[in-house]
Amino acid sequence: MTKGRFITFEGGEGTGKSTQARLLATHLAQLGADVVQTREPGGSPSAEEIRSLLVTGAADRWSPMAETLLFYAARIEHWRQVIRPALDRGAYVVCDRFADSTMAYQAYAGGLDRKLVEDLHRLTLADLQPDLTLILDIDVDQGLARAAARRDDETRFERKGRAFHEKLRQGFLDIAKRAPRRCVVIDASQSVEAVHAAAVGAAKSQLGLG
Numbered sequence: 001m002t003k004g005r006f007i008t009f010e011g012g013e014g015t016g017k018s019t020q021a022r023l024l025a026t027h028l029a030q031l032g033a034d035v036v037q038t039r040e041p042g043g044s045p046s047a048e049e050i051r052s053l054l055v056t057g058a059a060d061r062w063s064p065m066a067e068t069l070l071f072y073a074a075r076i077e078h079w080r081q082v083i084r085p086a087l088d089r090g091a092y093v094v095c096d097r098f099a100d101s102t103m104a105y106q107a108y109a110g111g112l113d114r115k116l117v118e119d120l121h122r123l124t125l126a127d128l129q130p131d132l133t134l135i136l137d138i139d140v141d142q143g144l145a146r147a148a149a150r151r152d153d154e155t156r157f158e159r160k161g162r163a164f165h166e167k168l169r170q171g172f173l174d175i176a177k178r179a180p181r182r183c184v185v186i187d188a189s190q191s192v193e194a195v196h197a198a199a200v201g202a203a204k205s206q207l208g209l210g
Helices: 017-030 045-055 064-088 100-108 114-125 141-146 162-178 192-207
Strands: 004-013 035-039 091-094 132-137 183-187
Touching: 004 017, 004 100, 004 162, 004 192, 017 035, 017 132, 017 192, 035 045, 035 064, 064 100, 064 114, 064 162, 091 162, 100 114, 100 162, 114 162, 132 162, 132 192, 141 162, 162 183, 183 192
Parallel strands: 004 091, 004 132, 035 091, 132 183
Antiparallel strands: none
C-alpha cells in the first residue's frame, strides 16, 4: 500500500492558512489523490467540542498550561479518529495547524517551557511529525488586520495583544530553523495565487507531489 503523506500549514493570525490548505487539498485531489483536509483544534467530533472552548471567550480564559493540555486532548482524538486512519490507507492529509502551533502559541508566545511541550508531545504522540510543514509568514500588523476582517467569533487569540503576536511570529520562524528538512517558510503577504504556487512548489520539491 502507498504510504500516506501528512502536510501541515502553520503561521500566525491572518496568514491565510485555511485558504491555502483548501487550495492545496483541491490541487492534490485534482491530480487523483485520496485527500483528507482537516484542521486543529478540531477535525473530529470530540476535538471540535474542545475547539469551541479554546477559540472563543476572553483572551485570558485559559493559562498556557491549560491551553496546552486542551490542545493535546483534542489532538489525540484527531489523530486517532481522522489522521492515522487516512494515512494508514495511503491518503494525503492536509491539516490547518498541528503541534507546531502549540509550541509557537503556548511556549514561544505564552511563556511555557519548550521542553515541557516537547515531553507532552512524546508522551501522547511519540515521535509523530508531519512530512512537510508550510509556515506562512506575514508582518504582524498586516496579519492582525486581515484576521479582524473575518466575520466569526473565533477571536480569542487575536485579542492577546501585539507583543504576543510578535513573539508568535518569531516562534514559528525559529521552529522552521530548527527543522529545515521538514519546514518551508512562505511569504504570506503575496497574492493568494502566488502563495498557492509556492505551496505546490514546496510539496513537489520536498515530497515529489504534483
